[in-house]
Amino acid sequence: AKRNGRNRFEYFQPELDAAARRRRTMEMDLRTALHLGQLQLHYQPIIDQQHGQISGYEALMRWHHPLNGLVMPMDFIPLAEETGLIHEVGARALNLACQEAASWNTEQTVAVNLSPVQFRNPELVRIVALALQDSALEPRRLELEITESVLLDNSDGNIETLKRLKALGVNIALDDFGTGYSSLSYLRSFAFDRIKIDKSFINDMVDSPEAMSIVRAITGMSSSLQIKTTAEGVETEEQLRQLQAQGCSHFQGFLFGHPQPANERKRQ
Numbered sequence: 001a002k003r004n005g006r007n008r009f010e011y012f013q014p015e016l017d018a019a020a021r022r023r024r025t026m027e028m029d030l031r032t033a034l035h036l037g038q039l040q041l042h043y044q045p046i047i048d049q050q051h052g053q054i055s056g057y058e059a060l061m062r063w064h065h066p067l068n069g070l071v072m073p074m075d076f077i078p079l080a081e082e083t084g085l086i087h088e089v090g091a092r093a094l095n096l097a098c099q100e101a102a103s104w105n106t107e108q109t110v111a112v113n114l115s116p117v118q119f120r121n122p123e124l125v126r127i128v129a130l131a132l133q134d135s136a137l138e139p140r141r142l143e144l145e146i147t148e149s150v151l152l153d154n155s156d157g158n159i160e161t162l163k164r165l166k167a168l169g170v171n172i173a174l175d176d177f178g179t180g181y182s183s184l185s186y187l188r189s190f191a192f193d194r195i196k197i198d199k200s201f202i203n204d205m206v207d208s209p210e211a212m213s214i215v216r217a218i219t220g221m222s223s224s225l226q227i228k229t230t231a232e233g234v235e236t237e238e239q240l241r242q243l244q245a246q247g248c249s250h251f252q253g254f255l256f257g258h259p260q261p262a263n264e265r266k267r268q
């Protein structure tokens with residue numbers, strides 16, 4: 001029984017074992033969820049400030065767990081990333097979002113979040129191309145949201161991947177802008193179609209002149225670069241008023257609508 005030397009000690013640490021077992025159970029649950037279609041998308045409207053209309057939706061994943069009810073992404077996306085299941089989870093999100101959006105009788109766009117881990121898959125571009133092909137969704141109606149971390153690791157390779165994705169005709173948005181290691185040089189290395197200002201700035205803006213100045217700087221810079229700006233997490237009329245004054249082009253937040261299943265999504 002001691003054949004494996006030190007590794008065998010693992011066996012005698014009940015706490016470690018319990019945590020590891022919980023993770024294993026959840027991983028198996030998530031695998032089952034994928035196959036049983038328990039992973040669904042909710043759609044949150046994005047409002048165009050010029051026309052006051054819904055220009056598109058962000059697709060946000062939800063796990064309808066038979067025992068635990070609705071599980072939010074922060075409770076399973078990190079696990080999916082650690083275990084590599086994110087490749088299947090991400091493909092599910094792409095396929096479902098493209099299929100559902102293709103069935104809407106509108107020009108509205110659908111935005112899908114891509115995990116930085118998905119960029120390690122050399123098949124990523126092909127997976128996106130197939131999702132478009134299978135659904136017959138016009139590529140310009142699909143937007144892919146990435147975070148700055150994609151530009152941090154393996155940046156040359158990932159920028160190349162972004163260019164190939166863009167060549168499919170889809171749009172690329174830089175999510176959570178202003179957090180993490182934001183660097184303006186990213187905006188030179190790739191022509192993003194949209195910047196999403198992180199909701200922490202929108203939240204602080206009304207009370208913090210600094211947050212407000214940052215929002216103003218981002219919208220000013222974006223508009224001169226002809227990049228759309230979406231303010232995330234808009235919850236109040238006061239925030240909206242200030243964002244409009246700053247020239248922000250799009251808004252997203254509970255003020256306009258919560259994420260909802262496709263057939264219950266807010267239409268206007």
Ligand code: C2E
Binds near residue numbers: 044061113114252259
């Ligand atoms: P995110 O991409 O930054 O998405 C925006 C989050 O803000 C969503 O949380 C949304 O429900 C929430 N939100 C929207 N409006 C408001 C508001 O007015 N106030 C506040 N406080 N929150 C608002 P959610 O759905 O829990 O998703 C959390 C994160 O999980 C997302 O952040 C994204 O990073 C990740 N995620 C969601 N779906 C997917 C997916 O299909 N694939 C991947 N890789 N990540 C996903």
Ligand code: CA
Binds near residue numbers: 058113145175
């Ligand atoms: Ca997002």
Ligand code: CA
Binds near residue numbers: 175
């Ligand atoms: Ca975001």
Ligand code: CA
Binds near residue numbers: 176
């Ligand atoms: Ca976020």
